Amino acid sequence: MPEPNQPEDYLQRLRHSTAHIMAYAVQQLFPDGERTVKLAIGPPIENEFYYDMEVPRPITPEDFPEIEKHMKAMIRSNAPFEQETWAYDDARQWFGERDQKFKLELIDGISDREVSATDEGVDEEGVSIYHNGDFTDLCKGPHVEKTSECRYFKLLRVSGAYWRGDSNREQLQRIYGTAWETKADLQAYLTQREEAAKRDHRKLGRELELFQMHPESPGSAFWLPKGALIYNILSEKVRKLYLTEGYQEVRTPLIYDSSLWETSGHWEHFKDDMFLVENEEGEATSALKPMNCPAHMLIYKSVRHSYRDLPYRIYDQGVLHRNEATGTLTGLSRVRQLCQDDGHIFVEEKDIANEYERILGLFQRIYGTFDLPFRCDFSTRNPEKFMGDIEVWNRAETLLEDVLKNNQIEYSLDPGEAAFYGPKLDFQVRDSLNRDVQCATVQLDFQLPERFDLTYVASDGSEKRPVVIHRAICGSFERFIAMLIEHYAGAFPTWLSPVQCVVMTISQRFVDYGTEVEQLLAQKGCRVVLDNSDGKIGAKIRQARLQRVPYMLIIGGREQESRTVSVRSREEGNIGAMALDTFVDKMVQEADLDF
RNA sequence: GCUGACGUGGCUCAAUGGUAGAGCAAGUGAUUUGUAAUCACUAGGUUGGAGGUUCGAUUCCUCUCGUCAGCUCCA
Structure with a gap:
């Protein structure tokens, strides 16, 4: 997404301005709205805008006509957007009188120079304020000149959102809308959304008799004959590719004793998200696997490895269970039962780059076949939170970056976003509703070899620790098929x-x-x-x-x-x-x- | 998990407190057809579930399950 505050981006300004107009309109819905509607933030986003606010009662889509009516009135008045700078105390007093607690918090953040990620006003001497007509808001801008420029808009949906994205804080109402420069642009966007909805995999999955869901097993797909065919064809082709590319397939159990999860660290971090299995006394002493890696660690460890065995690549299409929170389940994209094209590579540090090269080759073969446009995120070390030797991290990150460049893969850097145990590459594809869906992931792991005390015998006879590469190229087959359904709109090759x-x-x-x-x-x-x-x-x-x-x-x-x-x-x-x-x-x- | 919306035959949708309807799909019969829908008839619903208000609940209320839009999370 482009920086929201680039003044040259007219559409961003337009949407941002429309968000202000909407906030004003929502205030008009309630008596004493200037005080009772507590505004948080209202930025432009890709194609759309939203405003987060605390309101006396929940907003529903039935309120949209009324809100839009007030918006249109403000737009017709053709009020200019005007900026001022207010001293901190003046701003505190003004927003304080109106009980605008979120704005007060933002002002404090600005004066403490903490705020940077929000689009709200920042200035040396005070805070930036924007007026349009009777509406006044703390805001850095920029905006369009006049409200009449915001003519072509539509409110789209309403949802909840936590203040500052923190699930421990207040939950606000978020109203989404879209705004465009011309009527035709607006109409085109709305039409595109309708078209996209038609290729939604949940709709096509039913119409084409591919899969179904039942309340008796929420978040787990029932693959019907036609869907199962697709599933099996895909997994067979992928398996065949890996077997010819130096992987050996294994099959591992579904249920493991908790001691394994304690060793791997999952018990500590993810116990709540695992399906637990009780023993005769009713204690949860084992769990269904949420991932395959600990099983693969056991396999690796079961024999003594020489550097000559490495890289040691194993592949597993094991069934995984993750007890995802109810609110997050969505069609095939977010499920409780899934199966990945999951592989682990045990490798000497010097061979990391070479292995990445090979993995990217696999990636390009699979994604190239489907002609899927993708985006790559490269997450690097969080300086506060990482385990292992900083030198190893630095070397590894440099290596990965070189591999990306050598393969001419465009990527965006996410500094500090890596898991604490290693840097990672995530590949995302766009679904039909323009949402990013994560598919492939390749992750370096310095931690599990440590936890499981994995070793190999080096050429000089010394014992060394291998590095583990986790890699899934389709990711979960469930999600991958969801994406294929939408990519092809059901018309598979x-x-x-x-x-x-x-x-x-x-x-x-x-x-x-x-x-x-x-x-x-x-x-x-x-x-x-x-x-x-x-x-x-x-x-x-x-x-x-x-x-x-x-x-x-x-x-x-x-x-x-x-x-x-x-x-x-x-x-x-x-x-x-x-x-x-x-x-x-x-x-x-x-x-x-x-x- | 949180906020909100929604849940009516297999599917898409009607019915706003007074006997649950339609189209498609299905079954039966007729038709034997040349590039996106042949016709007729028949059957199919204790309105997601439980409780409540009411003379009467698909409709109002509470709880619960599920779905959806987001948020948080996503090893």
Whole structure:
């Protein structure tokens, strides 16, 4: 996201100004609103804006027309946005008289020079104040000149948000809206949101019969036959790739004694988020695994390793359970039961760069196949909170950065965001609603080798500690498939389509030939369905199109006589008749894909 | 977990305190069809669950489960 306060970014200013107008309008909803609506912050964000506030009663979307009415009045008045600087005490008094506790807190923060991350007013001598009409707000700006510039806006949704993002503090109401320079831009944005909603994986998952959810197991997918096909194809292709790239597959238990989680550190940090298993006495002495790494540590440790064995790469498609908070569950993107393409590499420090190079190669092969646009975040050491040798960290971070550069991967640096046990790379893709979804993650770990006392024998006979690389390239298959559903809007490429071809007969007279075509395709491994119902051909086509089937074969008298098929493709429509054998070859070829 | 909204046949949605409806899907029958919906009939709901208010609750209230939008979290 661009810096919100760049004066050259007109849209940012426009949205920020619209947020002020909205805050004013919400105040008009309540008697003595200037005092009873306690404003927090109201910044522009990508495409939208919001304002956080404490209100006498919850705002609901039903309030939007009324709020918008007041906004329009303010906009029509064409009041200028005017800035002033107030001395701290003046500002404290003014906002104090109006019980604006959040603004007072911000003013204190500004005078203590603590505030930097907010967009509220900062100045040497005092605080920056903006007026528009009867509305006055603590704000650094910048704003547009006149309220009339904010004509093209719409309020979108309302939600809760904690003051200063702290779940121990007050929960405020956040109202989101969007604002644009022209009516056409606004309309285009609203249309884009509607289009995006149509490819929501939860909607398509139901319509295409891919998966379902049930209250009996919240946050865990039931994969229906078509979805299970996609799931299995994907995991098979990924597995095949890794096996040819130096990984060995393992399978490990679901349930482990708590001692393992104590060793790994999970018991301390994540016990509340794990599904616990009780013993006969009712004590929680073991737990379902939330990740595979501790199991892999045990495997590594079970034999003595030589430097000649390294890098030692193991891969696991084990089922994981995480007891995610109820409010966070969302479709397939945030689930309680998941399975990752999870691998761990035990490596000498000198080989870290080389391993990263290989992992990025895998990443590019998989993401390249799907043509998925991604973003990479590189999280580096938090100087306050890290374990291990600072020299090792520095070397590792330099190495990772070099690898990113050498592979021409664009990344953004997140200084201080790494976990305490090692730097990490996160790859994010955008979902259909423009939200970032984390998929691939590659993480260096100096901690687990320590906790599990892992060693290898170096060439000079000394015992050394390996480094562990955690890597998941698809991430969880659940989330990855959710993203693929949205990326393709359900129209999967042929090799991944649960049904690749529907053979449809013009009438019952051609069922024999239709059946022959179906069976031939099936014999060649094509996922084919015969539609010999007695509906019209138009209806059959409509059915298949709604299911996003890549190929439709129309079988009638002409085709039967010449032993051809009339082919209709999902993308190109009717592409005419083709010899049966030619089509079979085409299907076999299209269905064949390796990463 | 927090704030708010929502929950009506498989799906999409009506019904605002007075006998729960429609379209699609399903079943049956008719039709035998040439590139996005053939026609008719039939069946399907104790309105997520529990409690309460009321002569009467899909509708109002409480609790609970789930879903959604965000927030916090995401090993």
